[in-house]
Amino acid sequence: xKSKNELRKIITAQCLNFDSLYYENAAKLLLQMAKPLLLSAxxxxxxxANINEIKLDFLIDFAIKxxxxxxQPISYYNSKIMRFNGYDKNNSKxxxxxxxxxxxxxxxxxxxxxxLPLIAIDKLGHRIGKxxxxxxxxxxxxxxxxxxxxxxxxxxxxxxxxxxxxxxxDIPLDYFLSEKQLIKF
Numbered sequence: 001x002k003s004k005n006e007l008r009k010i011i012t013a014q015c016l017n018f019d020s021l022y023y024e025n026a027a028k029l030l031l032q033m034a035k036p037l038l039l040s041a042x043x044x045x046x047x048x049a050n051i052n053e054i055k056l057d058f059l060i061d062f063a064i065k066x067x068x069x070x071x072q073p074i075s076y077y078n079s080k081i082m083r084f085n086g087y088d089k090n091n092s093k094x095x096x097x098x099x100x101x102x103x104x105x106x107x108x109x110x111x112x113x114x115x116l117p118l119i120a121i122d123k124l125g126h127r128i129g130k131x132x133x134x135x136x137x138x139x140x141x142x143x144x145x146x147x148x149x150x151x152x153x154x155x156x157x158x159x160x161x162x163x164x165x166x167x168x169x170d171i172p173l174d175y176f177l178s179e180k181q182l183i184k185f
Contacts, residue, residue: 001165004128011120011128012052015158023055026156026179031058033182037152037175038063041112045071045084045149048092053117054154054179060087071106073134080137084108108138111149116173118153122164125172125185127153136169143171150174157181 002010018026038044044063049055063070070087076098086104108114116135120128129135142148152175160176160183176183 001163004131004165007128007161007164008119008131011159011161015156017052018156027055027058029179030054030056030154030177031062033179034059034152034177035062036182037113037150037177038066038068041068041150043069043071043106043111043113045073045108045111045114046087047073047115047117049117054156056115056154059115060089071104071111073138074100074102075134076100080132080134082108082134082138084111109142109145109148113150113152114139115177116151116153118155118159120159120161120164121153121155121173121176122161123185124163125153125174125176126164126166126170127173128164133169136171139171140169152177154178 046056046060060070071084072087073082073094074085075082075095077095078098083102084106085102116127118127118129151171151173153173154177157178157180160178172185174185
């Protein structure tokens with residue numbers, strides 16, 4: 001089995017170099033696939049997509065029109081713990097100095113749904129992110145919660161692979177959302 005770093009390189013080279021039209025169409029299709037989850041949740045964590053990630057703009061606009069409350073992750077420079085602050089369309093910054101005060105914070109366990117970016121995901125819901133460990137660190141202990149947010153990884157359909165290595169601290173996801181499907185694990 002390939003290592004996480006090898007898979008990051010392979011997936012990035014094989015399927016994360018689409019043309020701009022594909023990215024635009026994928027973002028529209030993503031919304032259609034996401035509607036069942038969006039309609040069943042009220043407090044939703046999103047993220048600002050980076051280069052080579054499906055943009056969540058259509059999904060975000062739909063959620064706002066439906067009256068959903070959106071939050072985005074932030075982290076302090078010296079911490080692996082993410083906090084969730086009210087969504088700001090004009091601020092995609094993630095890292096802040098230690099004296100930055102959140103204005104509209106929610107604890108992760110009070111969210112209904114968390115969308116997570118990924119590099120790869122397997123058919124059991126194991127996710128490979130960029131390697132920083134921010135989501136796994138923040139959400140440690142989630143599996144012991146009786147009531148907890150739904151975890152949904154977001155990526156292109158080609159990022160779904162048969163099997164990836166996982167460590168004991170890796171948190172399996174509940175769903176995978178792509179431009180072609182919504183899979184429940």
